[in-house]
Amino acid sequence: MAPSPNSTEAQPVLRYATFVVAGHYFGTDVTQVQEVLRHQTMTPVPLAPPVIRGLINLRGQIVTAIEMRQRLGLAARADSQEAMNVVVRTDDGVISLLVDEIGDVVESEPGLFEDPPESLDPVLRSLVSGIYKLKDRLLLVLDIRQTLNLDAVVVQLAG
């Protein structure tokens, strides 16, 4: 039990898998991420909510792909730009998040953490559990559970 270098030993060090969606830098708990994949052939699902981009074949497993730009209420990706897959494990199985770029794994520094500002777009704020003020940019911590709760999306669309 070596003392941690920081004085905040109560706070466990979290590592975040990072990715970029429409210029925004997001991170999610790395232990939830199963793998990261390049662009995959997608089978669209007619009648599905627009946020569900389609189904991909992940080594014989059928995985639902969620378009993060749509989910976060950000501008649609240009057709020429291919989406990357961040495959996350959830209680309801494996889900792929479609993002623009994949970043490094980043360790959290609790001192840099802050709650999302009140003025943030309500959709974004409901999905971002906090912000790390990194040296060169802001890392938005994505709440995967909320992100995959698509019932909320329907409400948003209706409202």
Added chain:
Amino acid sequence: MEDQEVIKEFLIESSENLSRLDRELVELEQNSCEPELLAGIFRTFHTIKGTCSFLGFTRLESVAHQAENVLCRLRAFELELTPELISLILRAVDAMRIHLASIESEGKEAETSDGELCRQMQAAAEEGKPASARPVTEAEAAPPRGQNGVADSAIRVDVHLLDTLMNLVGELVLTRNQILQFTSSQEGAALNSSSQRLNLITSELQESVMKTRMQPIGVVWNKIPRLVRDVAMACGKRISLEMEGAGTELDKTIIEAIKDPITHIVRNCCDHGIEKPQLRKSRGKPIEGRLTLRAFHEGGQVIIEIADDGAGVDVEAVKAKAINAGLLRAAQAESLSEREALNLLFEPGLSTARTVTNVSGRGVGMDVVRTNIERIGGAVEVASQLGAGTTIRLKIPLTLAIIPGLVVALGERRSAPRPGRAGSEDGVMHFIIPQVSLIELVRLEGGAARHSIERIRDTAVYRLRGNLLPIVYLRTVLGCESGEHASDVVNIAVLQAGDRQFGLVVDGIRDTQEIVVKPLGKHLKGLTCYAGATIMGDGKVALILDVMGIAQRCGEISDNNRERAHGGPGSTLDERASGKQAYLLFGSGPYKRIAVPLSTVSRLEEFPQSQLERAGGRLAVQYRGRILPLIPLAPILEPGAGDTASGRDPVQAVVFQSGPRTLGLLIDGLADIVEDAASMKQASGRRGLLGSAVIGQRFTDLLDLETVLSAGWDEWINGRSNIAQPDLSSLATAIGPRVQVSELTEAKG
């Protein structure tokens, strides 16, 4: 022989259950009284007890029964969980293990006495405190080990391992396909023969892996007759059993999962459902109760129906019980629908049986049923009629199952129905129709493709061998660009959804494949149009259509349309065709079934060709001293259509008379005279037809007599220019205001 099988299975299962109990009981002691864990333990005892009771292992049963009693009180928080209590239950587990070992080696229960143990448990259950725990040597003696025989001869494989195996085989198949493609373009016999061998072995492997998972439902049903008999005897009832569809194959994991639920349901039906003979007699039912088990495929699911003709469920009693058990407030109960109330049966701790019997009545069975069925993604439904019986339907998904399916295509999805995306990366989408739902395929080409699908308001129909088949466009159902643009080829898949049939129009038909059904993720579960998904030979994902879901979706659509139709401007037609009346049915040209009200028909006549008189392309016959103009009907209805009627010998004419005006319409042949209320009306845009109706249960066109007669007359009279006929002028007068110049011109054009 059969019993041996059953006992063997019981041994395998119980030895597994007991080892789990050991573990769970210890866990329970540590997590003092976690409700879920407790419920699980309780169910295990219940299952063992149930099986014992119909295998006739009374000692084993009584031990399990006593243990269950203790647990039941624990569950109701009437007893405190103490280590002594846990030891007591663990001793019961040991005692049961001794019996099991004895059954396996000797074929009967051990000659030990469990009396002391049972008494202690009984005392514990009654007083809330175990009696002084005197050791019972027999029960505590370690079960003989090292001779597990039967239990070792079968291996249980984790479902996940089988899944993995299945996926790996799938991947192997894909890789094999790629290699085959590659080698076919290469020279070299050695490589070719190796890849051929790879091909064979892979196919065989795939088949074997698939086979390891399939079992007929009969495996489960073999147990039922004995069970029914024993329960019936124990309750003093007479019950006959019918079983249909024992050959229906299900995935092994699904068979496993439905075994207990089915046993529970059957036991419940026999115990509570079917009444005692005297009662049945007084209610005017046959003394012998009937229990029916049916298994069949429907709409991509396997349905298992367990129906009794017993007393049915008293909905009010269920509500009262639920209120008593604290599951429901009285006010809530008021507003419950019957179906919701019936669903209460699946709540834990609810049983409407008035007495707790050895067989059932603790309210644990239905709870287990639902838990197990939902775990495999299925659903349970109860339908009940008080006094007439109860039907329980288990809907088992095809998840994990392998089914033959037809691959169909929907081409050129130009724009997906999603905002902000131009998702046009795919030219063609493939879907799969489960073969069980497919009846036949119809392909229409050329003119048939354009004209054979007719419309009744917004509903498209196709006449399939004289029957009206509702047509549904997959494109429309799935919300991809509406509009069935004129195509030279129309592919109709005729599908069976429940007791209905409909035709699904798709853009292309590929081939039939054995597919592995995979479940859709949680987010897509709500889409009733899909039964799952699968991975195609090229590695792409394809959706499996849920025929039932599609039918329901379309049913909703057409229901809406029907509502809209009511009170609409089409009501005059409704009035005209409403009520029962006799119709004359005949065929003419492309119309095989045309109807006119019989009351409007004057006579039916046949004239030999020799009697016909032709002048300037007109036909007439001398009849009762007059000229009877004869007009072929087909060209009036379908300008340009060949006249198939006037060449016949004799010609057939339907003679209409109104005042002095008499005309004969030449038809191809009489079909029938039926009395019917013309249902399902639809106005027609076609000249000479009022619209369509179902007459005599078949799709029929109603003749617009006025238009046809005036148009026919017009053609006839214009054709004969200079020849004057005195009675014809009077005819023209008789036609009267209907025949106005404007109308005539319009009719000609």
